[in-house]
Amino acid sequence: MSEQTIAEIGEFGFVELLQARLAPAAQVSLGIGDDAAVIELENLRVVASTDMLIEGKHFRKDWSSARDIGHRAAAANLADLVATGATPTALLIGIATPGDTKVDWLLELFDGISEEAALVNAHIVGGDTTKSETLTISITALGNLNSDGMSQAPLKRSGAKAGNLVILAGRLGWADAGLNALRKGFKSPKIVVDAHRRPKVSYFAGFLARDFVSSMIDVSDGLLQDLGHIAKASNVHIDVKTTALLPEQEILDVAAALNVDPMVWVMTGGDDHAFVATLPRSRQVPDGFKVIGEVFEGPAQVTIDGKHFLGPKGYDHFI
């Protein structure tokens, strides 16, 4: 089995392997192999998010294992859901792949996705597999908006208010530092390179925060750009403090070795999927978060220590 390609076993053969491999989930009453999946929700407000990952752009098979790529692909979607205040329940996985891709590689990709989903008790429930010259992973995550069984409003980007604190849970700049090390041909330091391969998402800090924050976002395009989305949608001025965002020693070391400014990674690096939120001052800072700035009256802008950042602005997928 192990050395077969996807073209050799075909789409239906692959679906049968997946059916045998993926554990059935209690909340899924119709899963992989039928026309559609049926998921039993806890309440009527379903939250959905889609992300696409393209080989060569979002991942490279020589830099990351299939399992790592699966973890990262799932994390991007799960973090989006948690940032909306939702509890993820189900994932649908679309794979477009060249016919000579090894079945084992694909099964490990699914293992990585399943393992990351298991961190928040979510499951793969369906998907599609087809042929393409460009290996493409499309993940849709579904979740429920709830808190102690009560349906609640989603956290929107437009909820930030002047006077709120800006709080952060998770790492910034690590995935970007790892990516830059890989681009220069380095495979170490492992802890930094691994941060690109497999993000460590603070899911539970996100769950804890959702009942108290006025807005939340996961940092996927860079802190400044993602805070910019909140500033624009909420029409507020957000200022962050460099003293709260000093890079860890591992990042400083890689930056020194590559001769770059580590604050660029911290401010504009994506893919760590840290949660950044705005919090009314009447609330206690939730476990796992730290204060990194403040929200002021508009006009909509993001500043660092009161000044505009002149480096690259973040990440637009066509630039």
Added chain:
Amino acid sequence: MSEQTIAEIGEFGFVELLQARLAPAAQVSLGIGDDAAVIELENLRVVASTDMLIEGKHFRKDWSSARDIGHRAAAANLADLVATGATPTALLIGIATPGDTKVDWLLELFDGISEEAALVNAHIVGGDTTKSETLTISITALGNLNSDGMSQAPLKRSGAKAGNLVILAGRLGWADAGLNALRKGFKSPKIVVDAHRRPKVSYFAGFLARDFVSSMIDVSDGLLQDLGHIAKASNVHIDVKTTALLPEQEILDVAAALNVDPMVWVMTGGDDHAFVATLPRSRQVPDGFKVIGEVFEGPAQVTIDGKHFLGPKGYDHFI
């Protein structure tokens, strides 16, 4: 605006255009532009289905307009949901595209998707746009399992029983005939070529049937192969009658011109998204359906007039 490329306006510019273009839907409390979409469901059984369409494999820009491709991509997913007994509510659209794709082309693609979704009162609620050398459309459709406000069980492939009738709503072989005409360089007859470009799905026949049938599937990989899925999952023998499946004159004409057997298109052609179902004999044949065969005790197999079909078996996406 019209002549700009996606690389020129970027992902965020494109999202802003979409926000202005797509009408907000009553059941969507958080739509395009936030981290995730929030959809208000009517009951707790959500149905989800994903399909990927790849340029060069599933569509060609010189054969179909962007709007046609949008209709077809949406139809494939919506038909999957209806075949499960669900009412579609929301679509998430992932687009991976080369940077030189015209924004207008992409907006027309979304218009086609929206128009097809509007046929069943569903709406685009979110998605992702990223860069890829291979133009790829990934659609996830969400729906609800219900009937007159009551939550009901999904229709499974395993529900067919010996003694059931096999019933069909919609066309067979038309999309495949149109595709074969296009492959040979013909752009006519238009009615047949258009059947490839934009399937005519009998959504309402599907809605009418769901309360009475024992299994249902939409024909996306060919009648024999899709009935084969039901036969296998239900462990039954399904026999269809050629007298009930005689090709229409338009198909006979194209087959004569291309010198092929039109029954191959009828039996193995995909992409018309006809609904084929199994119906207890105690039930009246639902409006829009006709009887095309019978279900017998297993072993699991599909026959035509009692004989095995010796032509190509259908469509596996890696063969």
